Amino acid sequence: MITESSSANFLAAAAYARTQAGAATSHDSDATFAGGGGSVQGFGAALENAVEDFVSSGKTAEKKAASGLRGQGNLTDIVTSVSEAQMVLQTASAVRDRVIQSYQEIMRMTI
Template sequence: MIISSASNKAAAAAYARTQSGVFSDDVASAVDDTAGSGSGTSFGEALNSAIEGAIQNGSETEAKAAAGLNGQGNLTDIVTSISQAQIVLQTASTVRDKVIQSYQDVMRMTI
């Protein structure tokens, strides 16, 4: 299977768009509200929103990948969706590691 240079350029452009917008606007605004004046959402709500967004992103990615395997769908959309899912997974893993590290640091504290 030979892929044209136009397809390569479209995939590269889609990947660049993915890299520039890691967080959705909803998650970014929830995090800003949590860090701000206190009139926004709580940390738990922001975390819940981020988790729900990650789950939804994963579901959409699976659907697009399945459509691609069936010969349907746009290659650029599939690559973009997979890249976004990879970034979400890496972010979730990093946050999990930081939470575990923080918990271990608290447990080592002397009272």
């Protein structure tokens, strides 16, 4: 439990640091900042990269769970990957909810 929380906190802090490093160098929409696997341009590309990471995390959890059902694999690895996939899904749902809430708020604004 503590390891999962610490791992999630570390990943969140690293992502925040990468985002802030990119924001500090340039403020235009075409700003380039270092991502997890290379350079990412703009918000759309960063969002696409995050979605790809979400999908790969889910696939990894599925593979480990399937190996566990076959009686192979380490139980600790299986539980950890499933927990990470659950955390990723909760994060994606929270981000989606915030985007929808922001969109609705913008639509309520008067011009």
